[in-house]
Amino acid sequence: MRPKSGPVPDCSFLYSMSLQQNIDKDRLPRHIAIIMDGNGRWAQEKGEDRLFGHLHGVESVRNIVEGAAEINIEYLTLYAFSTENWDRPEYEVTGLMELLVDTIRKEVPTLNKNNIRLHVIGDIGMLPAYAQQELAEALAETAQNTGLNLIMALSYSSRWELVNAVKAIAADVKASKLDPETITQDTLQQYLSTSAFPDPELMIRTSGEFRISNFLLYQLAYAELYFTNTRWPDFRKENLYEAILDFQKRERRFGKTGEQIKKIT
Ligand code: IPE
Ligand code: IPE
Ligand code: MG
Numbered sequence: 001m002r003p004k005s006g007p008v009p010d011c012s013f014l015y016s017m018s019l020q021q022n023i024d025k026d027r028l029p030r031h032i033a034i035i036m037d038g039n040g041r042w043a044q045e046k047g048e049d050r051l052f053g054h055l056h057g058v059e060s061v062r063n064i065v066e067g068a069a070e071i072n073i074e075y076l077t078l079y080a081f082s083t084e085n086w087d088r089p090e091y092e093v094t095g096l097m098e099l100l101v102d103t104i105r106k107e108v109p110t111l112n113k114n115n116i117r118l119h120v121i122g123d124i125g126m127l128p129a130y131a132q133q134e135l136a137e138a139l140a141e142t143a144q145n146t147g148l149n150l151i152m153a154l155s156y157s158s159r160w161e162l163v164n165a166v167k168a169i170a171a172d173v174k175a176s177k178l179d180p181e182t183i184t185q186d187t188l189q190q191y192l193s194t195s196a197f198p199d200p201e202l203m204i205r206t207s208g209e210f211r212i213s214n215f216l217l218y219q220l221a222y223a224e225l226y227f228t229n230t231r232w233p234d235f236r237k238e239n240l241y242e243a244i245l246d247f248q249k250r251e252r253r254f255g256k257t258g259e260q261i262k263k264i265t
Contacts (some may be wrong), residue, residue: 011069016241019245023244029202031075031199032204033076033077035205038053038207039231039233042055053233058103069116071244077194077216079213081096082153082155082215083123086211097128101134112142115145116148117147120135121154122155122160159217162217167181169187198217199224200219200245202243204227222252226243
């Protein structure tokens with residue numbers, strides 16, 4: 001007998017819905033940061049060029065942005081290109097830049113449809129002129145949106161950011177705009193490229209690497225870290241929801257004792 005034909009049920013959709021329902025909406029991380037890693041290995045494992053992995057990584061970006069917006073995450077930072085990534089072979093850097101710009105250009109209507117505001121952090125002056133132009137337009141075109149804040153870390157590194165902050169503070173002290181005696185943690189925060197955003201509460205890194213790679217070193221001070229072996233091109237909203245559920249099981253103590261925390265909550 002021939003098996004019944006018809007549409008194959010989308011199990012990942014059902015799984016993602018059931019995970020979504022289990023998430024406690026009152027205890028969502030406001031800000032999730034992701035190191036999107038493993039594109040190159042994903043492609044090479046399939047006998048393909050590394051750029052093929054980056055191309056498929058874009059599909060994950062779309063899916064994760066959608067997944068984050070669906071559950072009303074306020075801030076999502078994606079590490080797309082580090083300062084150190086400029087040292088990769090030229091063809092990969094060029095290919096990645098083109099892909100980034102092309103994707104951002106094509107995604108602006110979807111971002112607007114979904115009320116998503118785009119932000120960029122990083123040394124944007126390092127990007128080719130056409131990329132800077134496209135980015136500036138995308139930022140302006142989504143500036144009115146009030147839903148998810150999507151922060152792309154491009155040509156970003158935390159040490160670059162901290163050096164910049166120190167330079168800017170020194171310049172303001174020199175110009176008598178800032179009294180060194182009044183500098184607090186809040187002052188330093190205001191000089192970072194993330195000054196408009198709360199610190200990430202959950203940081204996810206894909207592809208089985210257990211390091212921070214110069215990402216938000218100051219801002220991640222109390223973030224919960226979540227590492228998964230899944231390569232970025234395979235990462236989907238159900239993986240994001242699994243990470244959030246894991247986050248919700250943790251006790252965040254901020255230096256206090258477990259007993260103190262239980263009394264507060
Ligand atoms: C992450 O994937 C994307 C970027 C760093 C631009 P990789 O390109 O680092 O992939 P792997 O780590 O070599 O597999
Ligand atoms: C970190 O990944 C940067 C991005 C994901 C954009 P890398 O692949 O560049 O990090 P390392 O070199 O393995 O630490
Ligand atoms: Mg990598």
